[in-house]
Amino acid sequence: MDASNQKPIGVFDSGIGGLTVVRALLERLPNENIVYFGDTARVPYGSKSEQVVREYTLDDTDFLLSKDVKMIVVACNTVSAVALDVVQKRANLPVTGVIIPGAEAAVKASKSNRIGVIGTVGTINSNAYKNELLHLNVQAHVASKACPLLVPLVEEGWMDHKSTETIAQVYLFPLLTEKIDTLILGCTHYPLLKNTISKVTKGAVTLIDSGEATAATVESMLDQFHLRNTSQQKPNVQFFVSDAPEKFTAVGEIFLGQKLGVVRRVVIGK
Ligand code: DGL
Secondary structure, rough: OOHHHHHHEEEOOOOOOHHHHHHHHHHHHOOOOOEEEOOOHHHHOOOHHHHHHHHHHHHHHHHHHOOOEEEEEEEEHHHHHHHHHHHHOOOOOOOOHHHHHHHHHHHHHHHEEEEEEEEOOHHHHHOHHHHHHHOOOOOOOOEEEEEEOOOHHHHHOOOOHHHHHHHHHHHHHHHHHOOOOOOEEEOOOHHHHHHHHHHHHOOOOOOHHHHHHHHHHHHHHHHHHOOOOOOOOOOOEEEEEOOOOOHHHHHHHHHOOOOOOEEEOOOOOO
């Protein structure tokens, strides 16, 4: 192992949601150092134009590059859908988003080839998941639905609230009518709604957590590029945000499933 293996994996998201991806990474790759950046000053990305998301993505990438990361994981579904190429062009490093891993996991899981996708307006309008699913399986029947109200409900901590279940029911109704057997949770926040969504789907639909699928992809990329950290030292996980580190620390615990430690504010895009 050379010194570059000990460099951190860089992960970024529009805000706090990407911590669900960090959680999956920590579970699968407990030896790895991680630098996380959440663009909390400019969240949400999911309702913004493609052009603006691409501009923000460049700043997010440059911040991670300034931390000398060994690879970049785009945790944000919206960025993965509309701006992955921006990261790939800027960083001369291995890069993965969440769309391809999520689509691959869904195609593997589905028996009927009838797959649902939910995400932000930006993700759904881009058709990124749909195109990837059809690329992987031309027989796939894909039903997509943007669910913009779910992100604020999760950020309010209303994961198991009756109102959230009612709203999820309205969003998922057209997908269930299409008789999907698999549903891609195509947004960083949705893994926290697994219980509520399972209730709505009556447990009859396999839920695909793109974050978990991405952690598996990261593991194989580290092996492919000989970048695994095999050092016995306790790994270092650092968190940076562009606004309100206190709020990020408090709410972040729910997303990460453990305490965060120090969260620092940084100014980017200048
Ligand atoms: N992180 C975003 C995503 O996964 C959700 C929040 C936002 O709209 O920025 O698409």
